Amino acid sequence: MNAKTWARVQKYTELQGTSGQEQIIRKAFRDELLPLVDDIKQDGLGGVFGIKNNNDPQAPRVMFAAHMDEVGFIVTSVLPNGALKVAAIGGWNPTVISSQRFTLFTKNGAYPVVSSSVSPHLLRGRGSQNTLPTVDDILFDGGFMNETEAHEFGVFPGDFVVPEVATIMTANKKRVISKAWDNRFGVVTILEALDALKNVQTPNTLIMGADVQEEVGVRGVHGAVNLMKPDIFFAIDSSAADDVTESVGRQGVLDQGTLLRVFDPTVVLPVRLKEFLLSTAEDNHIPYQYFVSKGGTDAAAAQSERTGIPSVALGVASRYIHTHQTIWSIADFEAAKDFVIAIAKNLDESTLKTILGD
Numbered sequence: 001m002n003a004k005t006w007a008r009v010q011k012y013t014e015l016q017g018t019s020g021q022e023q024i025i026r027k028a029f030r031d032e033l034l035p036l037v038d039d040i041k042q043d044g045l046g047g048v049f050g051i052k053n054n055n056d057p058q059a060p061r062v063m064f065a066a067h068m069d070e071v072g073f074i075v076t077s078v079l080p081n082g083a084l085k086v087a088a089i090g091g092w093n094p095t096v097i098s099s100q101r102f103t104l105f106t107k108n109g110a111y112p113v114v115s116s117s118v119s120p121h122l123l124r125g126r127g128s129q130n131t132l133p134t135v136d137d138i139l140f141d142g143g144f145m146n147e148t149e150a151h152e153f154g155v156f157p158g159d160f161v162v163p164e165v166a167t168i169m170t171a172n173k174k175r176v177i178s179k180a181w182d183n184r185f186g187v188v189t190i191l192e193a194l195d196a197l198k199n200v201q202t203p204n205t206l207i208m209g210a211d212v213q214e215e216v217g218v219r220g221v222h223g224a225v226n227l228m229k230p231d232i233f234f235a236i237d238s239s240a241a242d243d244v245t246e247s248v249g250r251q252g253v254l255d256q257g258t259l260l261r262v263f264d265p266t267v268v269l270p271v272r273l274k275e276f277l278l279s280t281a282e283d284n285h286i287p288y289q290y291f292v293s294k295g296g297t298d299a300a301a302a303q304s305e306r307t308g309i310p311s312v313a314l315g316v317a318s319r320y321i322h323t324h325q326t327i328w329s330i331a332d333f334e335a336a337k338d339f340v341i342a343i344a345k346n347l348d349e350s351t352l353k354t355i356l357g358d
Contacts, residue, residue: 001330005192008032009167012187013178016103016162018072018089019213022046025068029187029210036194037208043223049209050194051228052202060352063207063230064193064340065221065298066186067214067237070179071322073102073140073161078151082144084113086161088135090215096323097138101164104142108154113142113161163324174330175254181328182321186210186236189333193340203348214298221298225305231352232273233311235298236340238328239291241317252317254329257287258336261313264293266300270310272355277312277343284342287335291317310355314339 001009017025023046030048033040037050049065071090078084084104098117103110116139140161144150167178178184190208197206207228211220214237225233239259241252252259260277262269281288293313303311316336318328 001334005188008188008191009176009178012184013167013180014165015184016105016164017069018074018160018162019069019216020089021105021160021162022068022212025187029068029191032191033194033209036191036198041227043211043220043227045212045220045223047209047211047220047224049207049224049228052197052206052208054202054205058349060204060231060347060349061207061229062202062204062232062234062344062347063225063228064190064234064236064344065224065302066190066210067183067220067298068187068210068212069215070162070182070184071215072163075104075140075155075157075159075161077157078147078155079139080147082142082146082150083116084140084142084150084155084161086135086138086140089160091322092135093322094133094135094138097135098133100324102140102161103164104140104155105160105162106154106156111142111153112164113140115140165324170327175327176330177325177327179324179326181318181326182238183214183236185238185316185318185328185333185336189236189337189340192337193344196341197344200345202344203346204344206344211298218296218298218301221301222305225302225309229306230309232347232355233299233302233309234340234343235302235311235313236336237297237313237315238318238321239293239313239315240295240321241319243317244319251292253289254317254319254327255331256289257332258289258339259291259315259317260288261291261293261297261315264296264313266296267303267311267313269312270355272357273310273312276347276351276355280342280346281339284338286339286342288339
């Protein structure tokens with residue numbers, strides 16, 4: 001990974017923005033997107049997309065979409081002692097929330113907070129009464145003396161709480177530890193692909209960008225697709241690796257290449273689209289792995305818009321997503337980036353007709 005790419009990875013994984021609070025990510029992304037495309041459009045919820053035009057009116061409209069948002073929390077109430085109750089934004093395993101650093105975003109500024117936990121000293125004598133926490137059990141503590149002081153600092157229900165983590169490489173320099181690779185992976189990949197395609201005329205009108213609010217039910221992609229009117233749609237996203245234990249039939253193995261998501265509960269990969277993707281990967285010597293997921297992506301919502309849009313999710317597998325500390329493979333990221341570039345270079349009118357054909 002070159003220095004420019006590494007700086008971009010650090011920048012976007014360390015920036016903070018949950019669903020509904022993507023403005024910091026959007027500004028940085030839009031600024032980098034602007035010199036790489038012919039035009040930029042923004043939908044009503046805040047998704048931003050760059051367009052590389054094609055002079056041929058018959059050229060297919062090919063759309064690649066990441067999502068800007070990461071998982072986090074929203075304040076639901078301020079307690080008399082100044083602690084905060086929250087609701088989850090996106091999916092969280094409650095066992096990974098406690099004793100972590102977060103940033104609280106308020107109208108007056110951003111403040112450090114930590115998630116509560118129970119000291120082992122206070123667990124003594126409880127016997128078998130110990131139970132796993134739920135999100136409702138976990139408070140967030142900014143050190144405020146009481147509810148009045150919290151309000152004086154601008155803390156109210158509706159404020160956002162976002163993980164606060166530094167991005168680092170592992171000792172072997174082959175993997176990275178960061179938050180929010182789901183889905184700053186997609187944001188970085190879009191920018192890297194557009195860098196590579198800056199002086200390339202693709203055989204399509206190329207639409208590349210990032211929508212919002214994916215983590216709360218793929219909400220942002222609906223407006224984005226209706227604004228951009230693609231003929232075919234690719235969600236660029238990070239998925240959960242299941243490769244830590246030695247089990248049969250593992251899905252998503254680090255360092256085995258980009259993911260070809262053939263099935264999930266919301267999308268069945270169209271057969272001819274699968275054939276195009278396989279031939280593109282093999283012709284360009286891009287390592288890939290088949291992936292069957294238990295969760296969905298923006299592809300689910302995109303495929304049901306307009307008159308039906310062939311859609312699929314592409315991306316990488318990452319360990320421990322939706323936590324403070326995700327581990328992901330640099331080699332997989334490079335493969336996914338190369339895959340996106342190759343698809344953009346090869347998806348022409350004839351190929352689209354084949355994909356759409358009976």
